[in-house]
Amino acid sequence: MTGGTETDTGDGERGGGRRGLAARPVARLLGLCLVAGLILAGVTFPLVGGLGLISNDASDTVSATSSDLAAGQLPLVTTVTDRQGAPIAYLYDQNRQNTPLEQISPTMRAAIVAIEDRRFYEHDGVDWTGTLRALVTNQSAGSTQQGASTLTQQYIKNYQLYVTARSASERLKATEATYARKLREVRVALQLERQLAEGTSKRQAKDEILQRYLNIVFLGNNSYGVGAAARTYFNTTPDRLTIAQAAMLAGMVQSTAQFDPVAHPQAATGRRNEVINQMRLQGMITPQQAQEATASPLGVSSAAPPANGCIGAGDAAFFCKYVVDYLDQAGLSAEQLNRGGYTIRTTLDRPALTAMTAALRNEVPAQQRNVADVMASVAPGQDRHEVVAMGSNRVFGVDGAALETSYGLPWEPVNLGAGSVYKVFTAATALDKGLGIDYQMQIPPDGYASPIYRDGQGNPFPVRNAGNYAPVLSMTDALAQSPNTGFVKLMEYTGVAPVVDMAVKLGMRSLAEPQGNGGKSIAEIAKEQNQGSFTLGVTPTSVLELSNVGATLASRGKWCPPTPIVGITDPAGAPVPVSEQPCEQVVPPTLADTLMTGMSKDDQPGGTSAAAAGENGWTRPMSGKTGTTQQNKSAAFLGFTPGIAGAVITFDDSSSPRPLCDGGGDSPPYACSDGNIFGGKTPARTWYKAMNPVVAATPVQPLPATDPRYVQGGTNEQIPEVTGQQVDAAEQTLREAGFTVVRSTVGNRAPAGTVVGQSPRGSALPDQAITLQVASGTVSAPPPPPGAVAAPAIGPAPGG
Structure with a gap:
């Protein structure tokens, strides 16, 4: 066998009697002459009309096809690290690692040439000897017994099938068993070899x-x-393939199903030995x-290609999915990733992810119904905010019955909200409007009827x-104690x-995106x-965005x-630019510093x-804010240090959310009728458990210094x-400063009419009343003992 093993549908006739049998050789001879003439004519110039095998623009089509083949990029595996x-994951449409020829063992090269195209280095893209012999054999047999496609022709067909074709109909057309396709293949093969040989030797082109x-x-x-294939079947690299391994792979080209070494080891062994024998007969071994x-022995170690997609990334699967979504928003589509052969180096910190995953599942087991515990962490910075981990x-998976999910829990908004964590935004706005972190906030009693809360x-x-x-x-104490x-x-x-x-x-930022x-x-x-409830965190909230706050x-x-993303390179190692939003200075630096310290x-x-901090031995300076939504269907915690920020939301992820109850002790939270979960429970415990290992090896960093403007308030x-x-x-x-005044007389020996106290002090709302405590000039005498006469009031002290 000297040519390729491609099979085309034959046209064997069925006739009766001696007349039919006698007529067959003549018909076959005429058919051979016709086909040979068509091939010669088709190679020489395009035909018009006739059998309709080639159109007027056939020459242009062939040139364009050969040019595409000469410069074509094969679909490759993208690696996410x-x-x-x-x-951490591989993304692909086709499991392929591009390998230079020098990194493919000589035995592999020899095996494929021996069994598929023994005259490969002699012909110019078409093996005319093999083609004519195959025509004679197939016509004589009345069916396809031999293939005549050279490696060049097979490459063209494979390129059309695996690169150019994107639909089922296009793939069918790429493999259709017609003389038209074969003729087009012949012409492209000849032209492609000529193109590749320009400016180099024939051997190099081959x-x-x-x-x-x-x-x-x-x-x-x-x-x-x-x-x-070397990795899939033998867990090795193509440069280390042995004669037997190379022969087995080369033998599979004829039929990957028939000679599958896992499903059909005997057939695969027989085919492998046939290749080995051809290599011997041709003097290759x-x-x-x-x-x-x-x-x-066949020695097949496995037949499992690397898991395709983020589902194979284990605990890093949510992070992987975020990478894919993030790059899609940046203009690098999933299709490009699945075919581009990129190497994507991410910001994922493996030890941080391991600690985070352990903390999440320690607090809430993966199989706990109705309760999802979700976390993300981000590294602060002036030029970049890199995602450290998420989980x-x-x-991550598609088995809903096992409570798996492929939904982007750590970055997609959680519909149940983050509760009082949103009070941070109200505090930041108050500072921006002129109040200070020491501002004495009025705390109305429970049941307060506000004009903006409806x-x-x-x-x-x-x-x-x-x-x-x-x-x-x-305000500092209010942030810590969280009065609604x-x-x-x-x-x-x-x-x-x-x-x-x-x-x-x-x-x-997702709050501003159109729905x-x-x-x-x-x-x-x-x-x-005018939703006054906004400060109580009732809106859908992304855990990742909250971390980034x-x-x-x-x-x-x-x-x-x-x-x-740290960086992306293409298959050649060249950097691939990623379009990302620029950083913005959104509040004055000293406002942020003061608020951060005010949340300490x-x-x-x-x-x-x-x-939660005490239970987990937390001793470092940090800023934090808890939150719980009404009915306790979700609870959250935002915590950050100068080196890392993270947020956790615990919520009912079922289709009909219910209140959640804290399990207490080592028991996880669970769905109940009257919830009692709070941000200081499961969410805070998760945060401290996850962050302790991350910061343990880093020096303790103090919180930033405050600015008097944002401590005491602005001049207004x-x-x-x-x-x-x-x-x-x-x-x-x-x-004159714009405040209303309320007087309150108090017993004091200071001269009557002297202000001995005021409330509040520091900063206040423009319409807030300032209460002045005014001395009466006297103090009440202590009450007399039982049965005694009351003493007169005591006047001002001497000199007062």
């Missing part, structure tokens, strides 16, 4: 075609090319080598608190729209409806997109995550200090 370069063929040919079990190779207690019909809706609070708290009424009251001053805009600026086909964004709706504050107010009490006694909202003044003068000073 972690930050250190270790692969080696180029052989290399391309060995990289494109399908070898079964989702393996395209000898590079992938010695009889001794042939004997040893024939006696060796979920859920396993139900869907516009009716007043009471604001509820989760606990009891002092009537006045500094206080922040709704603060939002009455800031306005809803500026708070929504602040959330978008700091990192919640559906050109619909309004969540941010637009919240502003139009922390990174923005830790980056002194510099927002950057949360990127998962959450892990301290009295803070909402203090218990700064309360003049009037303690010690006479009340009339003090009141005039305050009124």
Whole structure:
């Protein structure tokens, strides 16, 4: 056998009697003459009309096809790696690793030439001797007994099939058993070899075609090319293929199904030995080598190509999926990734992911129904915000019955919201409008009726608190203790729209994206409806974006997109540019610094995550904020240090969410009728468990210094200090500064009318009343003992 083993449909006649039998040789001879004439004519010039085998533009088509083949790029496997370069996933349409000829063993090259095209280095793309012999044999037999396609012709057909064809009809056309296709193949083969030989030797052109063929040919079990096949069947590289291994692969070209070494080992062995014998007969190997190779077992180690897609990335699957989605938004489509052969080095920190996954599943097992625990972490920076890790207690997959999911839990918005974490945006807006972090916030009682907190019909809706609070708290203490009424009251001053805009600026960018086909964004709706509930975090929230809010504050107010990409190279190693949004300075650096430090009490006694911090031995300076939505269907925690930011949301991920209850002790949370989960429980515990190993090997970093402007407030909202003044003068000073005044007389031996106290101090809302405590000049005598006469009041002290 000297040619390729491609099979075409024969036209064997069936006739009766001696007349039919006698007529067959004549008919076959006429057929051979016709076909030979057509081939010669077709190679020489294009035909018009006649049998319709070639059209007027055949020459142009052939030239274009050969040019495409000469410059064509094969579909290759894209490799996604972690930050250190270790692969985490492979993306491909065809499992192919492009391999230079010098990295393919001589035995592999010899085996494919021996069995498929023994005169490969002699002909010019078409083996005329083999073609005519195959025509005679096939016509005499009445069916296809021999193929005559050279490696060049096979390469052309394979290129049309695996590169050019994108639809089922195109693939069918690429392999149709017609003389028209064969004739076109012949002409392209001749022209391609001429093109490749221009400016070089025939041997070099042949080696180029052989290399391309060995990289494109399908070898079964989702393996395209000898590079992938060597790994799939023998767990080796193509440069180390033995005679027996090379012969087995070469033998599979005729039929990957019939000679599959896993499904049909005996047939594969027989075919392999046939190739070995051809190599011996053609002097490519010695009889001794042939004997040893024939006696060796197939030695197939496996037939499993690398898992295709992010589903094979294990715990890194969510991160991998985010990479694919991120690059699609950047203009590098999934189709390009699946065919481009890129190497994508990501920002994924494997140890951080391992710690995160362990923390997530320690708090909520993967199989816990109704409860998803999701986390993402981002590294702050002035030029980039790199995604460190992301994950979920859920396993990435498609088995819904096993609670697997391929939904982007760590970055797609969670519909149930993040709760009071959104109070950070109200606090940031208040600072931006002139208040200070030491501002004494009024904390209305539970059930407060706010003019901006209404139900869907516009009716007043009471604001509820989760606990009891002092009537006045500094903003710092309010962030740590999280009274709902206080922040709704603060939002009455800031306005809803500026708070929504602040959330978008700091990192919640998906809130500003139109919903559906050109619909309004969540941010637009919240502003139009003046939703006072926005500060309580009822809107859909992306865990990754929430993490990036922390990174923005830790980056002194510099927002950057949360990127998962370190760099991308093409198959030649050239860098591939990635279009990413530029960084933005969204708030003044000193505002961000002051707010970050103002959020530093959450892990301290009295803070909402203090218990979780203590349980997990957290001792470093950090900024944090917990959140819980109404009915306890979700809870969240945002925490960050100068070196890393992270967020966690725990929520009911079922189609009919229910309240969640904290399991207590080592028990996971569960769905219940009356929830009691809070951000300081499962979410905070997850955060501290995940972050402790990450920061353990890094030096302790202090929180940034504060700015008096954002501690005490701006000049417009700064309360003049009037303690010690006479009340009339003090009141005039305050009124001139824009404040209203309320007097309260207190027993004090200071001269009557002297201001001995004021509340609040520092900064206040423009319409907020300042209470002056005015001395009466006397203090009440202590109550007399039982039965004694009351003493007179005590007058001013001497000299007072």
